[in-house]
Amino acid sequence: MALIVQKYGGTSVGNTDRIKNVARRVAKSRAEGDQIVVVVSAMSGVTDGLIKLSKEITPLPSEREMDMLLATGEQQTIALTAIALHAAGIPAVSLTGAQAGIVTDGVHTKAKIQNITPAEVHRLLDAGNVVIVAGFQGQTEEGQITTLGRGGSDLTAIALAAALKADLCQIYTDVDGVYTADPRLVPTAHKLPEISYDEMLELAGAGAKVMQLRSVEFAKKFDVIFEVRSSLNENPGTIVKEETKSMEDVVVRGVSIDKNQAKITVEGVPDQPGRAARIFKALSEAAINVDMIVQNVSHAGGVRVTDISFTVDKPDLLKASKVIDGIRPDLAFTNVSTDESIGKLSIVGVGMRSHSGVAARMFETLASEGINIGMISTSEIKISVIIDSKDGDRAVKAVHQAFIG
Amino acid sequence: MALIVQKYGGTSVGNTDRIKNVARRVAKSRAEGDQIVVVVSAMSGVTDGLIKLSKEITPLPSEREMDMLLATGEQQTIALTAIALHAAGIPAVSLTGAQAGIVTDGVHTKAKIQNITPAEVHRLLDAGNVVIVAGFQGQTEEGQITTLGRGGSDLTAIALAAALKADLCQIYTDVDGVYTADPRLVPTAHKLPEISYDEMLELAGAGAKVMQLRSVEFAKKFDVIFEVRSSLNENPGTIVKEETKSMEDVVVRGVSIDKNQAKITVEGVPDQPGRAARIFKALSEAAINVDMIVQNVSHAGGVRVTDISFTVDKPDLLKASKVIDGIRPDLAFTNVSTDESIGKLSIVGVGMRSHSGVAARMFETLASEGINIGMISTSEIKISVIIDSKDGDRAVKAVHQAFIG
16 A cells, blocks of 8 residues: 655646546545545636735735735635545545644745644544645644745645655646657657656756746655656656666756746956955845856956856846846946846756766757857756747757757 | 724625725724724625535535635635735734634534634734634634634624623624614614614524624623624614613514515324424424424314424425425324415514513504414514515514504
């Protein structure tokens, strides 16, 4: 008898027919003799509807009260899912995050899970129930309701799988698994049977939409093997797990394009120690995430100056520009320019560590397509380049063709 | 500095504009230096929408899961109300029923409040906050979420007022207070400045829609004085409190008509001890509430038989008929007849105790209008008669004219 944690996202529980579909899937798994814990998100649209209500009242609602408000979305889904399981003849009990023993810190709207006491979940499982847990939410030690932020339901599932020492954790979503590239862009893209945590992390960071970074990081930290698969068919998905020796045979696991970034260039920064630090400290204090950073070599001349370019999420561009303008008197740079029409093309693969010439081959491929490279950034298992966004789709196809086929 | 509990019902918080209106009212009360606890219902339509979702899945959802589902309605309103108070510059904290210390028994969908530990509410009040509590809900000692059933938010307000030893409890609704009769039926009906618990109870039992019986019973038991008033204007409402000597000067406090009842007559019941008991035991076991009961004198003849008539809520009529049919072999009666086109006309007033001839005057008034009386039932402070429903409105007007003006 295995213990399986299954997580169903907002579109998988988007209406009562889909919730009944989830109940059928759970019933089938249970018929195989396994203990099942189901983690569900809010029905798609519910969270947005609640946010809209709050914004009708004030543009900046209190984060504590937003948690109180948004936690109801998942609570509704757990109840409806339990009701659907009962209708399918399966004993089932729903639990809020708090009832499931999920204790978080007190940082409302983006709380971190501190620990999980799964005694009640175990008790209900042992009594023969399917246990349905509200994703995305927890409770502080003082009894305050908290939510975990974006991707929080995945995190709930993976954290519960760790705490319960589950045999399997399945993340059901509206895609079949993790692909070598977006199949809508690249017809030859194929689903990966498995991928390492690090590759998954780099792909998530590179704009692949399957999962949030933090859930994968959590899984890696607690060694939770999980499968990403579709709730709409029976196809096997992609297993995400610790790297194995055989994974290194593949140089490039996936290719992605992220068009949600914008580039800022700070020109003519005096080339003195601490100038760059001041830029990124100011951005960090404004809670703006910076992704790629490139500092060019200094220009020769009287006072040596340099250009510093970096990318931020597109919605943060205006805020970031203002922050940079604010430190102009202090930093004495000459100009700031921004560019929203960029794309970040990335290739990811643990095989890069043992294969040389990967970057050269990527750059040659782009050159042969006449695609110009603006910025380059590399990690041990990823190479990212900034290109013009209009070249993005063509670049993904060409690079996929060159490395994967 | 007074401590005031204010309860706002579903229509008073029916959209974000109305929630902002509630915030303005609360802000105004607080500006007078009082401590305010606000109890809110779900926004109108929310609970029905959730029930509809559950019925899409199965006609008979689990009561525990319905509580899990429906409790989210009030939780949404408390968060939005807190957000609206913040927007009005008022410190405010929302609490679920559980967080407010409301402990109930485990009878899901109609739980009874067992006790309230208001320490957290007091702490937040003393720290300068308006405290907003979710009506209609509580938690068992084991941490199960429960709801209190119909009229539950009124009950929450009155129970909290008792536990907090509040100076005042205001029930805000969409009517101005308690009237001598429905003003839509009787143009001369007027709002009562005050009414005794017993009169309010009899009026509620007689079909006046203002409040559920149980909330008034609770208020009476714990001596909580409360005011029923409108959230849409500044008019003073009706104070509900223990009877005073001066209340006896008024013979009839109010006139009501209840068209939601149906009559069942069991004919030819052998007139032997225990026969009537068997009928009402069977109905009680089927959880059917019986209101008026009349047993006629026995017919003379060989075996003495009698007719027993009683009224039930209209939605229970079919179920009640089946129950009676089921005991026919045992009871050996001759026939069952039902009548849905009835109305129960009631007059209520503590003054009846000290004034004689009230019933006679009521019956004469109806007779002079040519209205036939089917059944009669009296309590110390109420007289109810069953009449034809088509005569209902005319009867209310005539009786109001005779006793009140």
